[in-house]
Amino acid sequence: MPDWITVVIKSISLLVILFFMAKLLGTKHMSKMNVFEYISGIVLGGIVAIHTIDPDKNISYAIIAMVIWFVIPFSFEKISLKSKSFRDFTQGKSTVFIQDGKIMEENLKKAGYSTDDLLEKLRDRDIFLASDVEFAVLEPNGSLNVLPKKENRPLTAKDLGIKVAPEKQPQTVIMDGKVIHESLANLNLNLNWLETELEKLNVSLENVFLGQADTNGNLYVDLYDDKIVVPQPAETEMLLATMKKCQADLELFMLATDNEQTKAMYKKNSQKLQKAIDIVEPFLQ
Structure with missing residues (x-):
């Protein structure tokens, strides 16, 4: 078998194995990693790279090495979930840099951080004065969490x-011109509602690149044709404005009549409508 075919077969095989190992290790390894996770990720990638470019290397050795480097971090992860002391040893502990508005100089030195490093981290969080911080802690993955x-x-x-x-959470109900029925069901909406809303906006489903709906039943769309201007939903604002106008009209009618019975009726209904507005206003703003 030609060497290039061997390299292709080994590359695809090891890539598939590495993919499933990464899935089993979890998405945590694809976000911010601690030192041990970082090392295991580099080694796994290195094993794959070394054994794919050399056709003479036995693929079984690569698989054995990959299994070992998969089992070790996987086992450590499971043990860490049950033992805090083991977790602190393998993943590290959080280090307090600022407490009660005061910088912990000794903790900075232990973590190998200079004052410039701390200020740089604070600037990353849009904080330019250390005195504006109540509490700051360095996490094991290297991120600095700050409480102003x-x-x-x-x-x-x-x-x-x-x-x-x-x-x-808003739901994406249209993607690439296709309806996502599961998202509609999550908001207790249906296809008829979606078609009605699209008719109001005077756009066709095929021209919608992305459509999202919120819990108030408002539909927001982005079209393939960027030259078409789509009005933003305003049903809730219009409903609230209409209710407030009705309540104001009732008060005007009350002031305009001399009949005490009619005046009392307008006043009573105005008060009822005001109570209704107070209840629904948080939902309609």
Whole structure:
């Protein structure tokens, strides 16, 4: 058999084996890795590379080496899930760099970090003053998690005492001009609803590159033809505005009449409508 065919066969075989090993090791290895995971990933890739470019090397040796380097990190991962001390030894421990607004100089030295390194990490998080930080910790994978002081954090609806509606994850209901029925079902919507919304926007399904729907039943689309301008959904805003207008009209009618019975009726219905607005406003904003 020609050498080039041997290299092709070995490359494909080892690549398939490596793919399934990576799947079994989990997606964690494809994100930020600790030292042990980084080493095992390099070694596995190196084994595949060495045994694919040399047609004289026995592929069974490559498979044995790969199995060993698969079993070791896989076993370590399982043991780490059950033992914190073992996990701390193999994966490392988090190191506190800033606590209660004060820099832990000794921890910086132990981790091999200079002041410049710390400031660079903080700038990566859009923080330019160390005094703005309440707490900062270096994770075993090398990332720095930062908690700014309360006065430097963005305001939330809770801080402002505003009630907001719970929101679920938007769903992609159209992709490459094709309907994704599972996503529609996740939002308790159907094909008839989707066709109606597309008719409102005056676009055809085939011209939709991407379509996404939120929990309020609003459809957002991106078209293949970028020259066509699609209006943004405004049903919820229109509904809220209509309710507020009706409530304001009832108050005007109440002021315009001299009949006490009619005035009381308008006032009562205005108050009822205001209560309804207070209930649904978080969902319609």
